[in-house]
Amino acid sequence: MSEELQEWRKCGENIRIAREGVEMSVRELARRVGVSASHISQVERGLASFSVPALYNVASELGISMDSLFEDPSQPKSQSNAEDEQKAADGQLSLDDAGIVLRKDRRPSLDLTKGPTWERLTSRPENGSEFIEVIYEPGIDGANPPSDLVQHTGREYGIIIEGELSVQVGMGFTLLKPGDSISFDCSIPHRFWNATSAPVRAIWFISELAASEASHRQGSEYLHVY
Amino acid sequence: MSEELQEWRKCGENIRIAREGVEMSVRELARRVGVSASHISQVERGLASFSVPALYNVASELGISMDSLFEDPSQPKSQSNAEDEQKAADGQLSLDDAGIVLRKDRRPSLDLTKGPTWERLTSRPENGSEFIEVIYEPGIDGANPPSDLVQHTGREYGIIIEGELSVQVGMGFTLLKPGDSISFDCSIPHRFWNATSAPVRAIWFISELAASEASHRQGSEYLHVY
DNA sequence: CTTTAGTGTTCTCTCCTGCTTTACACTAAC
DNA sequence: GTTAGTGTAAAGCAGGAGAGAACACTAAAG
Numbered sequence: 357m358s359e360e361l362q363e364w365r366k367c368g369e370n371i372r373i374a375r376e377g378v379e380m381s382v383r384e385l386a387r388r389v390g391v392s393a394s395h396i397s398q399v400e401r402g403l404a405s406f407s408v409p410a411l412y413n414v415a416s417e418l419g420i421s422m423d424s425l426f427e428d429p430s431q432p433k434s435q436s437n438a439e440d441e442q443k444a445a446d447g448q449l450s451l452d453d454a455g456i457v458l459r460k461d462r463r464p465s466l467d468l469t470k471g472p473t474w475e476r477l478t479s480r481p482e483n484g485s486e487f488i489e490v491i492y493e494p495g496i497d498g499a500n501p502p503s504d505l506v507q508h509t510g511r512e513y514g515i516i517i518e519g520e521l522s523v524q525v526g527m528g529f530t531l532l533k534p535g536d537s538i539s540f541d542c543s544i545p546h547r548f549w550n551a552t553s554a555p556v557r558a559i560w561f562i563s564e565l566a567a568s569e570a571s572h573r574q575g576s577e578y579l580h581v582y
Numbered sequence: 583m584s585e586e587l588q589e590w591r592k593c594g595e596n597i598r599i600a601r602e603g604v605e606m607s608v609r610e611l612a613r614r615v616g617v618s619a620s621h622i623s624q625v626e627r628g629l630a631s632f633s634v635p636a637l638y639n640v641a642s643e644l645g646i647s648m649d650s651l652f653e654d655p656s657q658p659k660s661q662s663n664a665e666d667e668q669k670a671a672d673g674q675l676s677l678d679d680a681g682i683v684l685r686k687d688r689r690p691s692l693d694l695t696k697g698p699t700w701e702r703l704t705s706r707p708e709n710g711s712e713f714i715e716v717i718y719e720p721g722i723d724g725a726n727p728p729s730d731l732v733q734h735t736g737r738e739y740g741i742i743i744e745g746e747l748s749v750q751v752g753m754g755f756t757l758l759k760p761g762d763s764i765s766f767d768c769s770i771p772h773r774f775w776n777a778t779s780a781p782v783r784a785i786w787f788i789s790e791l792a793a794s795e796a797s798h799r800q801g802s803e804y805l806h807v808y
Numbered sequence: 809c810t811t812t813a814g815t816g817t818t819c820t821c822t823c824c825t826g827c828t829t830t831a832c833a834c835t836a837a838c
Numbered sequence: 839g840t841t842a843g844t845g846t847a848a849a850g851c852a853g854g855a856g857a858g859a860a861c862a863c864t865a866a867a868g
Contacts, residue, residue: 441770528675620858
């Protein structure tokens with residue numbers, strides 16, 4: 357019932373894009389998948405649609421994920437990271453210019469005004485991934501955790517570079533010292549704060565892609581509990 | 583043609599698992615998706631299969647990815663990380679015991695004998711992700727890159743904590759200093775080495791899940807080129 | 809005990825659509 | 839010209855997606 361205007365029809369376009377991307381003819385793909393060429397032609401133009409097994413085979417043969425078939429092809433994939441990286445690989449672009457290497461003093465910081473300083477460690481936003489350095493300035497009042505518990509989708513990985521960071525994950529509390537690392541499912545309510553008088557530096561990686569089965573649901577908004 | 587014994591039939595099982603996971607009845611799901619309850623029942627038991635739009639709606643309503651529908655439900659998800667993390671969230675297990683926090687001196691090191699020292703920063707291997715600290719000892723001979731170029735699947739993120747690391751990605755060369763970060767698609771041949779007389783410490787995150795469209799193909803083996 | 813509402817399942821039947829086949833229009837090479 | 843390649847159009851069959859009713863069961867109320 358509910359659904360928007362046949363969201364899934366885009367998968368035809370996506371198949372065509374993927375197929376042309378690897379320069380495979382309609383007939384060749386047909387042979388591999390085990391259907392007729394004309395049928396593929398029709399599916400790609402939205403005049404027909406594959407059976408589930410056929411679709412699965414198509415994704416396999418084209419070496420793409422199921423999900424990618426249902427993404428919106430109109431908006432350029434990720435952010436042309438791929439193109440620049442390819443150019444760099446071919447030597448047409450320096451590692452810096454391609455956005456592969458990001459110098460310390462060039463970091464785009466996502467100032468969240470309140471709370472710790474986040475600095476993205478990738479030159480462009482990755483999709484589904486965040487690689488960041490977070491600096492927790494000394495707490496105003498050393499004792500209480502200032503921020504609300506937070507939970508979101510994905511999986512979070514971190515390591516303390518410098519300073520001591522207080523952490524709460526679920527009902528558990530601990531203190532992380534330099535070199536200590538942490539990883540957990542972001543759906544567990546958690547928070548971090550600096551209870552010391554020295555700044556804390558940490559490297560974080562947040563992967564929405566690596567969400568555990570349990571927290572596989574939609575919605576990437578941060579939501580505060582309590 | 584070619585395909586193994588109906589790989590895709592598993593998606594029935596997966597739907598059931600997902601549906602029961604959110605405690606939704608067959609009829610409720612049927613109502614949301616816009617098909618009959620009986621049909622869902624049959625699909626879940628492998629007696630029938632959904633049309634593409636129906637399948638898409640099912641994934642949407644259950645809040646799961648398309649791909650997850652085609653994974654093998656028999657092999658236990660990840661490696662029981664989830665259970666322990668849940669216990670920790672409930673306060674039944676300390677963050678250390680649950681494997682959420684990993685102390686610096688407890689790291690399992692994956693000694694590759696030859697080459698740099700890798701230390702995993704997660705207490706258990708994650709699936710599809712590696713979060714590691716790598717230490718590149720001073721090069722034997724300062725000049726030439728000692729290791730072969732390497733390429734594999736996924737996407738790689740790194741930041742230099744200490745020392746200066748020489749890098750080649752594709753045709754591009756550069757020198758990374760502390761605080762510099764790097765991210766690129768692992769399908770581009772690459773290598774790192776320490777050309778200085780001081781050790782280099784770097785934090786790496788390698789995500790197989792975040793492979794770019796271009797390198798979305800199968801196969802996770804490391805392979806050496808040249 | 810009976811009723812009621814909920815669960816999942818098993819039928820039978822219809823009609824839609826996935827898919828094949830054959831044929832067409834076009835381009836590039838020989 | 840022929841030949842081989844591309845993608846497309848039209849006609850038709852048949853399998854299966856899906857509907858709808860009835861069945862068997864459980865748990866809570868009356």
